[in-house]
Amino acid sequence: MRHIVVIGGGIVGLAVANELAARGDRVTVLEKEGRWGAHQTGHNSNVVHAGLYYKPGSLKARMSVAGNRSMVEFARRHDVPVEVCGKLVVATSPDELPRLHALAERAEANGVPAELISAAEALDHEPEVACVRALRVDSTGIIDFPAVCAALVRNLREHDLRLDTPALAIRTRGAKVEVATPQGVVRADVLVNCAGLHSDRVAELAGLTPSARIVPFRGEYFELRRRDLVRGLIYPVPDPTLPFLGVHLTRMLDGSVHCGPNAVLALRREGYHWRDFSARDVLDVARFPGTWKLARKYARTGLDEVLRSLSRKRFAASLARLVPAVREHDLVPAGAGVRAQAMLPDGSLVDDFLVETAPRQVHVLNAPSPAATGSLEIAKHVADLTRE
Template identity: 75%
Template sequence: MRHVAVVGGGILGLAVARELTARGSRVTVLEKEDRWAAHQTGHNSNVVHAGLYYQPGSFKARMSVAGNRSIVDYARSHDVPVEVCGKLVVATSEAEVPGLHALAQRAEANGVPAKLVQPAEAHSYEPEVACVAALRVESTAIIDFAAICRAMARELESSSATLRLGTPALAIRRGGAGGVEIATGTDVVRADALVNCAGLHSDRVARLAGVVPRARIVPFRGEYFTLRPEAAHLVRGLIYPVPDPTLPFLGVHLTRMLDGSVHAGPNAVLALRREGYRWRDVSWRDLAESARFPGLWRLARRYPRTAVEEVVRSLSRRRFAASLARLVPAVGSEDLVRSDAGVRAQALLPDGTLVHDFLIETAPNQVHVLNAPSPAATCALEIAKHVADQVG
């Protein structure tokens, strides 16, 4: 029986381990933290995406529609909370209507169930929304991704898999017969193959294994607010802006969670540490590594105004609220309570280009998942199949 070591205990690492186990491999999962889903998976918006935004034919486009169905089915079969609530993407001015129509065309190309609606119908879904037109996307859902991970861990525990929390991969070298040896600080794990799902540290794990990745991980913190309970009635479901095609991220939006609370955000600012969830979380090593990377400076030169606006919005509750008020005018700064932030592991090329699609690189007996930001959690079961195919 082939033995595969998976580095990373987020939703991708656990999904890959589950898929490999189902295919007959013996699997060991190494997670440096003391719990599953400690970083990206446990700090995201818990939205199951429909596949609306992605370039037709891309990994994201192909996997999102299938992933939307498979992750919802998995949740329902394992008693994990999930609600298929749909969402509205709203054009707040006539200037945004062409972008909304382009989004509708992309939805059709990707096989996403969506329809253009007029303001009266939009208000039947979201009475407080401001729009001149909207796109209704029915298959978007809200889920508990951390609970999905716990369910996967229980499955793996009942199978032949070995799950090791508090076990970092500190060094990796080729072993006998073409396998790998992973030093953890307490022992050496020997395996026939390695799968790297280390998220924020995926490029570093690749380099430990002797692979020079094409892209570098740059951490972007996404900051959220929660609407105070007295204002939560202003949002019934999910409300998103029309994305600006010239900018790298979607923009702030409003999301009603499974517990009835409403999250607002995220913005996107450079994190000062790979696991930098607050401004005071600083790693001089991480900062120096980012500062030496020419791709970051080229990205900043490409979007200087956006970078400044995101920082200002991070520091100003009033500016954050103003962005939300474009979607729901009744939201004011007094309605916002700061919530937990997340950090996105964004792959960046040396020329300053953001890697928009999933990026997976291989070496003999190694598979490295080097870019898997949103909607990777939605697509986790589909990405796992692809990775398992690469492992062979």
Template identity: 75%
Template sequence: MRHVLVVGGGILGLATARELVGRDHLVTLLEKEATWAAHQTGHNSNVVHAGLYYAPGSFKARMSVAGNRSMVEFARAHGVPVDVCGKLVVATDQSELPALAVLAERAAANGVPAKVISAAHAREYEPEVSCVAALRVESTGVIDFHRVCLALVELLTDAGADLRLRTPVLGIRPGRRGGVEVATGSEVLRADALVNCAGLHCDRIARMAGLEPQAKIVPFRGEYYELRPDRAHLVRGLIYPVPDASLPFLGVHLTRMLDGTVHAGPNAVLALRREGYRWRDLSPSDLAETARFPGTWRLAKKYAYPIGLEEVRRSLSKRRFAASLAKLVPAVGEADIVRSGSGVRAQALLPDGSLVQDFLIETAPNQVHVLNAPSPAATCALEIAKHVADEVWASTD
């Protein structure tokens, strides 16, 4: 029986802890915040993704399809609200039809139930939508990922896992007799293995543990609006644009949540701190770290104009944000939306300026580090946890 120390109390850390407990490991889970799922998990769009966007054979493709099933099954088994309502990916003009066809081919390759339908058929699902054709994806759903986390916490507590909030990791070193030692400020914890699921700080935890990961986390903020209650009827389910294949972001979309509210977004702008949920959330040290990384400037050279500039304009202008939504649902106007929350995506970036597209997991003796797990990681959490648990076994002395 191994003692495994897991860093990070979001959905991935909690799912990994549960998987390890299920394999008869002793588990201690450390979370620096006062609550579980305080960052990426607690600020996402609560969509159970189907897996149609990702390269066939990639981690994201395989784990999304499997994760869609396992997450829905987990929710239903543990009383977590979930609705497999399906979604539309809509081509708003003829120029988007080739990309829509490619997306349909990718869905078929990944085993995702989806089909191209006519504009008239699309309006049977969404009467207010504007499109020339659409891809209907049946297995997409909406869920409450925070409730999933609370269910995982309950299971872990019942299983005897040691769950610690308000416990930041301040230092990591090899154990004198093998394994690892982790300083938390109040004590030094000893374990046979370390699993890093620290999300926005995963690269820092990896460096603290003696690795030098090639990728660096660059935080991108996604901002949401919400349709006014009297306009929520304009959207029945989920409406997405045809995404830009060169970007990891899916574009501004409309999502009817479990409570009947309709969220719109997110956009994507560089966050000025790792946990920067507003423009005024600025960390000079975080910003300097991002600026010193050569990949940041190479990324900016590729995307700052016009893509990045337009995202910033949309962030600052409600009118522009509403105009993006009106491409999908013309009845949505500036007066119909109100600001909602925001989230920060922990996006791994390489020195050449390329965004890491797939999940990235690196290992060292007695260590497993999850170094890129943005969306759809919440959907895939139970599947990623299985893979991480396998890696713990393989990497431990």
């Protein structure tokens, strides 16, 4: 029986541990925080994505489509709240129609059931929406991802799960990987790094030079006072020249409606507010050449995102493109999340999940959205790699 140590207790790390345990391995999970899923898992929009946005054949496409099914099945099997409610992607002007049709073609290529519908048909689903046409995606759902983590922890109760246990140093000695923690050294046959916002730093601790650097982007959310304005999920047509999807409206399991996120550079890897600052994290970003190349490429977009972050009026105006009845006074601050986005030295954002390996080591270096949706599928992939 192999002993595998997993660093990171978010949904991806716990899913990997669960998969390895199911295959007969003994597992130790090290999580530096005092609770599971404390960061990306606990601060996302809780959407089970369908998989229509991603390049056909990519890991994101394959694992999101398969994960859409496996995550819903897991939730129902373990009494985790989930609802497959569908969503609309709406074109608000004629110039967005070619992109909407291209998205429909990508959905078909990825095997995602989706239907182009008229503006009148869209109003049957969302009476307050404004569009010239829409793409209806029935397999999109909403879920409680922290509850998924709790279910995975219950599955792993016979294994070694450690909260408040950061990895301080890593080395390979003989046939073992050793991880130093405040409570002592963990010796294992294989190391799996699922550290999310700190995955590149954990890889460096293990002696690797990762191909990408984590750059943290904060996504800020509001809650809509007028819940009656939104029945399900309403998304804009994504601009393929921009790195993120744009602000959208999402009904949550409790009936509340969350709006966002925007995307601004975080001044700390776990920086959920403008006041959160880490000199080390800022210096890491500033010293990385890709940061400045990205900034030059998206200078106008970045400025717009910052202004929207600082102005509730601008944020409301972005939402009003989708639902015209939304007004500034309808928005209540609802927290933020930080996306661990891997960036290459040329300034390009890593578009797919990124996993790198070394002897007795597997490192998940880029697993932003839709990683929660695809976490059970990512786990299978990573478990396979530990055998190689």
